[in-house]
Amino acid sequence: MSDRPPKGIVVVKIGGSTLGSNDTTLKDLVALQRDGVKLIVVHGGGSVISQWMEKQGTIPRFVRGLRVTDSQSLEIVAAVLTGLVNKQLVASLIALGGKAMGLSGVDGALLKARVADEELGYVGEVTGVNPEVLLQSLEGGYIPMVAPVGIHRVDDSPYSGSMLNINGDTVAGELAYAIGAERLIFLTDVNGVMDGSGRVIRRLSVRSARPLLASGVVKGGMIPKLEACLRALDRVPVTEIIDGRQPGVLMHCFRGVPTGTQIISRHDISQLEFGSHT
Numbered sequence: 158m159s160d161r162p163p164k165g166i167v168v169v170k171i172g173g174s175t176l177g178s179n180d181t182t183l184k185d186l187v188a189l190q191r192d193g194v195k196l197i198v199v200h201g202g203g204s205v206i207s208q209w210m211e212k213q214g215t216i217p218r219f220v221r222g223l224r225v226t227d228s229q230s231l232e233i234v235a236a237v238l239t240g241l242v243n244k245q246l247v248a249s250l251i252a253l254g255g256k257a258m259g260l261s262g263v264d265g266a267l268l269k270a271r272v273a274d275e276e277l278g279y280v281g282e283v284t285g286v287n288p289e290v291l292l293q294s295l296e297g298g299y300i301p302m303v304a305p306v307g308i309h310r311v312d313d314s315p316y317s318g319s320m321l322n323i324n325g326d327t328v329a330g331e332l333a334y335a336i337g338a339e340r341l342i343f344l345t346d347v348n349g350v351m352d353g354s355g356r357v358i359r360r361l362s363v364r365s366a367r368p369l370l371a372s373g374v375v376k377g378g379m380i381p382k383l384e385a386c387l388r389a390l391d392r393v394p395v396t397e398i399i400d401g402r403q404p405g406v407l408m409h410c411f412r413g414v415p416t417g418t419q420i421i422s423r424h425d426i427s428q429l430e431f432g433s434h435t
Contacts, residue, residue, distance in 0.1 A: 165195055166295065167340045168389075170329035170382075171401060172201040182344060183246070185407035186300060187255035194411070195295050197332060199303045201325040202242040209237050226279040226322040234322045238304040239263075247302050258294050261304040263320060265290030268307030268328065270321045272314065281307050281321030283328065286335035303328065326378075330385025337392045342410060343382045344401025349418035350379060361420045363390055383420070390422045 167189075171182055190196060203224065207217045210233050218225040226234055239261040250257040262268025267290055270281030294301040305325040309316040326343065333341040349357040350366075353374050361369075366383060369375045375383055379398075386396035399406050399417030409416050 166197060166336055166338045167194055167342065168197045168199065168329055168333040168336075168338045169407070170199045170201075170326060170341075170343045170385075172203075172325070172345060180402060181404045182401055182407055183249050183255075184253055185405065187250060187253045188408065189411065190255050190300055196300045197291055197295070197303065197336075197338075198246075198300055199305060199325055199329040199332065200238075200242060200246055201305070202238050205242055206234055206237045209233050209241075220276055223277055223280065223324075224322065225277050228279065231279045231320060231322060235261075235306055235320055238306055238322075243302060243304045250300060250302070256297075256299045257302050258297075258299040259302050259304070260290060260294070262307035262323065262328065266308060267291065267303070268305075268323060268331070269310050270307040270323055271310055271312075272316045272321065279316065279319060279321050281309065281323045283307065283323060283331045284310055286331055288332070288336050291332070291336065303332070324381050326381040326385045330388040333385075333389040333393050333396075334391060338389070339394065341386065341389045341393050341396040342407070343386075343396075343398045344407065345378070345382065345398060346400070346402055347379070348400050349398050349416075350375060350383060350420075358418050359415060361418060363387055363420070363422055366420055386420045390420065394422065396420045 186196060186198065210217050210230065213233060215230060243259045247257045247259040260267065266287050268283055269285040270283050272280065273282035291301050305323045305328040307321050307323045309319045309321050311317050329341060329343065350361065352358050366387060370380065370383060382398055389396055397410060397417055397419050399410055406416055
């Protein structure tokens with residue numbers, strides 16, 4: 158295998174909340190694969206984790222919007238993300254005629270991480286990416302479906318070598334950055350990045366995106382998505398945040414049909430377009 162990643166890799170982040178009754182994301186992924194697009198997919202599963210925690214009599218706890226993951230919760234997180242959710246998605250892609258392979262950030266030491274905030278427990282911040290297993294999957298004609306669980310780097314901490322729960326949006330950004338992807342796309346459950354008046358911002362540059370984060374205009378789950386886009390844009394030409402609930406939206410994105418918010422590394426601010434999502 159060549160040491161250089163194949164050209165034209167696209168990283169797509171999908172979340173369980175976007176896979177509704179009208180969703181065509183999985184069909185779109187299979188169609189794009191058939192068209193020769195090299196895809197890496199990162200998935201979430203927070204709502205399913207919360208459901209299983211409640212079944213086990215554990216109440217999900219959050220600090221500053223981030224899930225606290227103690228040792229008991231970690232077992233549920235790993236089982237749900239790398240098992241139930243990951244394998245259901247892989248099975249669905251195969252049933253639709255695609256070629257897919259389920260992975261987690263632990264496999265092949267794909268995602269190395271560290272505990273950045275002990276108040277959150279076994280929650281990781283990515284410190285390194287080993288993309289070899291992804292590139293081998295792509296070379297074999299598969300869509301690697303990645304569960305956002307990583308492994309703590311070996312050090313003197315009590316977490317050394319442990320599995321860690323990692324934010325899926327962050328993982329998508331780190332993978333796109335590490336392989337120098339052609340594109341990073343987030344499928345979410347809103348129309349895109351909103352301005353202070355609640356209108357979708359069609360295009361953003363790095364220079365105009367940072368003030369939105371600093372001022373608090375961007376809130377909640379959109380924060381890690383936009384931060385991941387900014388991280389990836391050091392090596393990725395284009396990132397996009399689109400509404401995955403809309404049928405065919407991923408195909409529209411590839412065909413150049415305006416949808417959601419596009420964030421690029423350089424752009425003339427005077428040409429940025431604002432307006433409601435249509």
